[in-house]
Amino acid sequence: MLNFSFHNTTKIHFGEGQISAISKEIPKDARVLMVYGGGSIKSNGVYDQVVEALTNHTWFEFSGIEPNPNYDTLMKAQAIIEAENIDYLLAVGGGSVVDGVKFISAAAKFEGEDPWDIVAKGAPVKAAISIGAVLTLPATGSESNNGSVVTRDGNKLPFGSPLVRPQFAVLDPKVTLSLSERQVANGVVDAFVHIMEQYLTYDVNGKVQDRFSEGLLLTLIEEGPKALASETKDDLEVRANIMWSATMALNGLIGAGVPQDWATHMIGHELTASHGIDHARTLSIVLPAVMKVRREQKRGKLVQYAERVWNITEGSDDLKIDAAIAATENFFKQMQVPTRISDEGIEQSYIDTWVNALETHGMTKLGERGEVTLEVSKQILETAY
Amino acid sequence: MLNFSFHNTTKIHFGEGQISAISKEIPKDARVLMVYGGGSIKSNGVYDQVVEALTNHTWFEFSGIEPNPNYDTLMKAQAIIEAENIDYLLAVGGGSVVDGVKFISAAAKFEGEDPWDIVAKGAPVKAAISIGAVLTLPATGSESNNGSVVTRDGNKLPFGSPLVRPQFAVLDPKVTLSLSERQVANGVVDAFVHIMEQYLTYDVNGKVQDRFSEGLLLTLIEEGPKALASETKDDLEVRANIMWSATMALNGLIGAGVPQDWATHMIGHELTASHGIDHARTLSIVLPAVMKVRREQKRGKLVQYAERVWNITEGSDDLKIDAAIAATENFFKQMQVPTRISDEGIEQSYIDTWVNALETHGMTKLGERGEVTLEVSKQILETAY
Structure with a gap:
C-alpha cells in the first residue's frame, strides 16, 4: 500500500x-x-x-x-x-x-x-x-x-x-425515480468507470482498497440493469444501492493508498468537448480500449478483476482477460451505452483532433505510470473506433 | 438499506x-x-x-x-x-x-x-x-x-x-512491529468482531456495506495469521493491511444504514470487568456462542457469511452455517485466542455473576432487535463455557 x-x-x-x-x-x-x-x-x-x-x-x-x-x-x-x-x-x-x-x-x-x-x-x-x-x-x-x-x-x-x-x-x-433511463444508465456507468480508474492499475497489495472497489463494481453490475428493467426500475432498494455506490466510488476512500489511472476520463473529456457526447458514454467507449491497449501493464489487475468481479476462474490468464474485457463491454451494452466511437456516428478523422486537444491541455503523460503518451492515446482512440 | x-x-x-x-x-x-x-x-x-x-x-x-x-x-x-x-x-x-x-x-x-x-x-x-x-x-x-x-x-x-x-x-x-504476538492477535480479533457486530444481523439489502464488511473480514483472515508467523511477521504490507482494516472496521462506515448487534461486546465487557480478561479474548469466547444461540435469527446472514467469507458453497444451509461457525472458531484458535470461558480457567458459577452485572448495567435487551434478554445472555454464556 x-x-x-x-x-x-x-x-x-x-x-x-x-x-x-x-x-x-x-x-x-x-x-x-x-x-x-x-x-x-x-x-x-x-x-x-x-x-x-x-x-x-x-x-x-x-x-x-x-x-x-x-x-x-x-x-x-x-x-x-x-x-x-x-x-x-x-x-x-x-x-x-x-x-x-x-x-x-x-x-x-x-x-x-x-x-x-x-x-x-x-x-x-x-x-x-x-x-x-x-x-x-x-x-x-x-x-x-x-x-x-x-x-x-x-x-x-x-x-x-x-x-x-x-x-x-x-x-x-x-428522487432518482424520476430520472430518464439514459440518466440512470449514464450514472451507473460513470460510477463504474470511476472505480476502475482507481482499481485497474498495478498491484500494491492494498487489500482493503481492492476489495472495496470490487464490492462496488459487483453492486453496480447487479443493480444497474435492474434500474433499467421495467419490473424493478421503481425499486427503492436498487436505487439506494446504486446511489451509495456512486458516492463511495469517488469520495477518496478507494483511491487512498493505491495508484490511479484517469486516462479514460481525460481522453473521454475531449470527445465531450468536441462532440457533446454524454460524459459517461465517452467512458464506456474509451475504457474497453484502455483495457486492450494497456493489457500488459495492467495484466495482474486484469486477471484479478476477471476472477473476483466476473467470477471467470477457468482457463489461462489471457483467456480470463479476454473474457473480462468482453464482460465489461457486455455490461455497458446492457446499460444501453456505446462501446465504440463509431456507435456515435463520428468520423475516424477526428482522432487527430482529439490527440491535438490532449496535447493542448497538457495531457501528454496519462495513466498510473504516466506512460500514456499522445501516441498511446491515439492507439487507444483507434482501438475504440 | x-x-x-x-x-x-x-x-x-x-x-x-x-x-x-x-x-x-x-x-x-x-x-x-x-x-x-x-x-x-x-x-x-x-x-x-x-x-x-x-x-x-x-x-x-x-x-x-x-x-x-x-x-x-x-x-x-x-x-x-x-x-x-x-x-x-x-x-x-x-x-x-x-x-x-x-x-x-x-x-x-x-x-x-x-x-x-x-x-x-x-x-x-x-x-x-x-x-x-x-x-x-x-x-x-x-x-x-x-x-x-x-x-x-x-x-x-x-x-x-x-x-x-x-x-x-x-x-x-x-510502529506495530514491536508489538507482542498477543497484542497483534488481540488487535486482529477485536477488529474482526467489530465487523461481525455490524454485519451478522439481518438482511436489509445494504449491498455496499455487506461487501465492505466481507472485504475487511477476508483481509483479516488472510493477514492476521501472517502477522504471527515467523517468516511474515515483519512484513510491513501485512501490518499495513491489518492496520487499515482495523480502522475501517469501526469508523462508522460499514455500520451506516444497516442494523448492528453489539451483544458480544456487552457480554464480553463483563468478563473483562470481573476477571481482567483481555477485551479481544472475551470477544473470541462470546462470538461463537452468539452465532450458535442466535442461529435462527441470523440465519440469512450466516449463510451469506459462510459463502462469501469462507467460500463454503456446498451442502444445505445448516451445514454451511455449521462449517462457518467452525471456521470462525478455527480462525480464532489460529490467532491464539480462547474460544471458551473454560479455556480461561474460570468456574461456570460466575455466569450468574455476569448476568447480574448485565442487569445492573441495563444490558437487558441486547442485539440487533433487542431480543437478547438476560435469559438469552445466560444461554450464550452457558454455550460459551
Whole structure:
C-alpha cells in the first residue's frame, strides 16, 4: 500500500425524506443561494421539498446550469452573489450542478483577475463560499469530494480544492425515480468507470482498497440493469444501492493508498468537448480500449478483476482477460451505452483532433505510470473506433 | 438499506514516517498534553518521533494509562490540564490510550459535579478538548470514531460524542512491529468482531456495506495469521493491511444504514470487568456462542457469511452455517485466542455473576432487535463455557 492522507469532511444524510435535514445543516443566519439546472426539480417534487426545508432561511435561486457546466453560465451567478451577499450555496441537482457550484464558490472569492485561471492555470483556491448539496442523480461522487470539471470554449478541464468540498450532502434515492433511463444508465456507468480508474492499475497489495472497489463494481453490475428493467426500475432498494455506490466510488476512500489511472476520463473529456457526447458514454467507449491497449501493464489487475468481479476462474490468464474485457463491454451494452466511437456516428478523422486537444491541455503523460503518451492515446482512440 | 447519517471528520495520515505530520496538524500555539500508557513507546522509538515532531510546540506529558483505562487514572490528568492550560490532547498508544484520552477530554470540560456521569448516566458532552492520535496498536478503531469505553470499580461502560472524535490520526504500520504476538492477535480479533457486530444481523439489502464488511473480514483472515508467523511477521504490507482494516472496521462506515448487534461486546465487557480478561479474548469466547444461540435469527446472514467469507458453497444451509461457525472458531484458535470461558480457567458459577452485572448495567435487551434478554445472555454464556 502507498502512503496516503485521507480526509472527507462531508456529512451524509442518506434515505427517503432526508431533504428536510438541510434546514438544520445550513446556519440559520446564512444567506443561501439555491443553484439548480433545468426545471426537472420543479416537476419531481425536489424543489418543493427544498423550499419547505428553507422556510426559516433567507434564500435566493439561480438556475440554468447545463450538463458539462459552462464557465459563462457559472459566472452569471456572481452578480446575485454580490448583490445579495450570499454566503451559502446549495447545489440541487446532479454532478454538473454540484461541479458548477464548486466553481461558482471558488470564483466568488477569487482574488486574481480571471477566475478561469483556477481551472486553466491551477491558480490556488484560497477561499470559497460554503456548499451543501442535494443530489438528484447518482453518478459523479461530486457531492462529497473536492473535485470539479468545468467547460469553456470546447475546453473541459478539472480543478480541485478541499475548500469546495460540500459540508453536507443529502442522498435520497427516491428522487432518482424520476430520472430518464439514459440518466440512470449514464450514472451507473460513470460510477463504474470511476472505480476502475482507481482499481485497474498495478498491484500494491492494498487489500482493503481492492476489495472495496470490487464490492462496488459487483453492486453496480447487479443493480444497474435492474434500474433499467421495467419490473424493478421503481425499486427503492436498487436505487439506494446504486446511489451509495456512486458516492463511495469517488469520495477518496478507494483511491487512498493505491495508484490511479484517469486516462479514460481525460481522453473521454475531449470527445465531450468536441462532440457533446454524454460524459459517461465517452467512458464506456474509451475504457474497453484502455483495457486492450494497456493489457500488459495492467495484466495482474486484469486477471484479478476477471476472477473476483466476473467470477471467470477457468482457463489461462489471457483467456480470463479476454473474457473480462468482453464482460465489461457486455455490461455497458446492457446499460444501453456505446462501446465504440463509431456507435456515435463520428468520423475516424477526428482522432487527430482529439490527440491535438490532449496535447493542448497538457495531457501528454496519462495513466498510473504516466506512460500514456499522445501516441498511446491515439492507439487507444483507434482501438475504440 | 436503512436511513442513516454518516460523518467522519478525522484526517488520516497513513504509512511509514507519517508521525512527522503531527507537527502541522496541531495548531502552533496549542499547549499540548501527550498522553500514553506504559513505557513501550520509549523503547520502540515512537516517543522520540513524537518529541521530534513537537519541537516547535509547547508540550507536557501524562503517562500510565492502563488497558481498560481506569476512571481514577484518567482523572489524575485533570490536574496538569488545569495547571498548564492544556488545550490539545495527543494520544500516543492503542485503543485504551485513545479511549482514555477521550474521557480526559470530555471530563476536563464537564460542567456537572461528577464526570463519571458522562459514562454512568449518559450526561451530555457539551464541550471537549481537541484530540489527535498516534496509533500504535491496530484494533479498536477508536482513532477515528467517537466512542470510548472506561472502567471504574469493575464497571466497564461505553460513552460517545462527536466532540471527542480525534481531529487527526497517524497510522504508521511500522510502529506495530514491536508489538507482542498477543497484542497483534488481540488487535486482529477485536477488529474482526467489530465487523461481525455490524454485519451478522439481518438482511436489509445494504449491498455496499455487506461487501465492505466481507472485504475487511477476508483481509483479516488472510493477514492476521501472517502477522504471527515467523517468516511474515515483519512484513510491513501485512501490518499495513491489518492496520487499515482495523480502522475501517469501526469508523462508522460499514455500520451506516444497516442494523448492528453489539451483544458480544456487552457480554464480553463483563468478563473483562470481573476477571481482567483481555477485551479481544472475551470477544473470541462470546462470538461463537452468539452465532450458535442466535442461529435462527441470523440465519440469512450466516449463510451469506459462510459463502462469501469462507467460500463454503456446498451442502444445505445448516451445514454451511455449521462449517462457518467452525471456521470462525478455527480462525480464532489460529490467532491464539480462547474460544471458551473454560479455556480461561474460570468456574461456570460466575455466569450468574455476569448476568447480574448485565442487569445492573441495563444490558437487558441486547442485539440487533433487542431480543437478547438476560435469559438469552445466560444461554450464550452457558454455550460459551
